[in-house]
Amino acid sequence: MDNGTDAAEGRQSEYALVLDGVRKSYGNREAVHGISLAVRKGEVFGLIGHNGAGKTTTLRMISTILRITSGSIQVCGYDVATEPDKVREIISYLPEDAGAYKDLTGRAYLDFISKFYTSGEAQKEMCGRGMEIADLGERIDSKVDTYSKGMMRRLLIARAVMPSPKLAIMDEVTSGLDVINAYEIRELIRDIANSGVTVVMSSHNMFEVDMLCDRVAMMDHGNIILMGTPEELKQKYNAENLEEVFVKAVKNNERSH
Amino acid sequence: MSDLTNIVRKELKELLTPGSVISVVFMMVLFAMLGGLIGGEVEKAKVLPAISIVDGGNGEVTLPDGGTWSLEKSVESIYLPSIPEGASISDFIIELTSKKTAGGSIDYADLQSQMKAAGTACAMIVPQNFAESISGKTQAGLEQFYIYEPTGMFGTAPSSVAATIAASLNSMLSRALLTEEFGPEDYSFYINPIDTGSIGTMVNGNYVKDVTPGAIANQVSSQTMLVPMVIMIIIMMVGSIVISSMGSEKENKTLETLLTMPIRRTTIVTGKIIAAALVGLIYGLAYMFGMSFYMNALTSEITSGVSLESIGLGLGLQDYAFLMVSMFLSIICALGLCMILGAFAKNNKSAQTMTLPISILAMIPMFIIMFSGWYGSSALVQALLFVIPFSHPMIAVEALMYNDYMLVISGIGYMAVFAAAAILVTVRLYNSDILVTGLGQNGFVQKLTGRK
The missing domain is CATH 1.20.5 (Single alpha-helices involved in coiled-coils or other helix-helix interfaces)
Structure with a gap:
């Protein structure tokens, strides 16, 4: 018993996120089949996999909005199932294809969100930080409705990062963006990671994951079939890029089933 | 093609x-x-309502040609053609005898209880000097007396029937008298031997002169129709506002975002409901203000200008306060229901169809209250009305007029419980997966539809 507590404390100090045998069922269908992983503090961790592999479900469970069927998830030592309120204080979640309240301006949106975290001068400061990250210039005072996809994504990332979360969870953050916008968003995520925030992101884009992530986990049909640094994985499969690794790993997985 | x-x-x-x-x-x-x-x-x-003839014995008139004209028999002859098969005339015409007060006038309170026992709501009082006046060639009075009972749109028929009978009696007696030769000076008496102008109605135990239940009912319904209509409109409007806001929150994933932030679920739900309820109340007051002008313009020409205040059916300040509380709570109940339905909406489009059950629930009480009123409804319909939270402000107007505070307060209590339950259910839904995944991923629904 004592050893277990020690282990938990040890994890607390080193890991921002620990998943242990996490399963998720929708009715009779199991979408995630008991996955385990640990993300170190300050790491950028990528979840890759095809559509329906269970990435979004996993991210939603970490973000406290889907209940875990069995297993456990800990964020900085807090249990997602039993201490969701504590977890919500230290995470930021950016859903795929998310939008903002259309009638608000970018500034008003950041102002609205920051008021949930702090008040007074600190709130103004947080809002200012958000605007700095969004970097929308004069358009920060335009209605969100008029924003392009790239501008919207910048605003939402700013919203997610301005409260200085310990763990930022981003689902397909560059999907649907053009080359320039996607590049800028990646730069933004790199900055966020450099500032010490742990980032867990999902993506289809292997090139992006290769560039951004310290470590990646590959998901297929609700299982993690591979985990390691991009370099390790490429070496293991004798591949030039992660895409190749992914294809080989999926085929191996199919063969072994 | x-x-x-x-x-x-x-x-x-x-x-x-x-x-x-x-x-x-x-x-x-x-x-x-x-x-x-x-x-x-x-x-x-359509069926002629039962009528009481009070002191009918006074209506035996000896005609100039030596024959007699009986008021009671004449009323019977009016009723006979429309009596359903198997029914007896004595079920429709009930003879009563009036009592006199110390001052010598008719004791209307006693008459009311006699009529209630006999099951009639209208009566014709034949004055003692009826036959005497006719013989003396002066108009004889025939008083119409009613008990005002709150009913719906068609419940006011008795008052028009009694007036028609009085008019018929007038022409029947006129015909009977016209066998006699008469000079030009008697003309007005012969064509109108009965003065049918004397009318009185018992309202809430008070005798009100010169007012028919029909006139009161018109005035009451012009007041009570307004609230059900306004409530229905507000509930449909506010309901669709909330549901479509839920739909767009889901579509834009703003709700998903909000749920991962350090905000309590109850705060999110209550915040949404309070804001929409305030908007609803503002809409409601604006509509009431506008529509009361419209209704006044529409009804002032038709009604006989009965002042409800003067007959004890007016609403005081306290009544309006009750009405506002009732309205506000019913809006909260509607919003609670909308939040529950909205939780199942996948997007803006599916949210729109979710407003239908709310609209239907608002329309049922509106139609029932407009057509038969709370007091005119059967116990089963009343139970149905009570269960639907939107009925209560509609019922309240009528109930407050008749000082039925028990009904209003129990309605408010019911709505408070309903609203709290709706908020609790919504919070539970917000804590479940349904909000994010929709119903398609629910085990029960999967079993039901056979889809995975």
């Missing part, structure tokens, strides 16, 4: 969802039921 068929088929598939079909069928059943209800009211109104 095949392209057209293709498009039409795809559109139909999209438009005819199980939800929309169910709501259309429900509407059909609802209107059929309402038709039955109205039909019943009209049917009830």
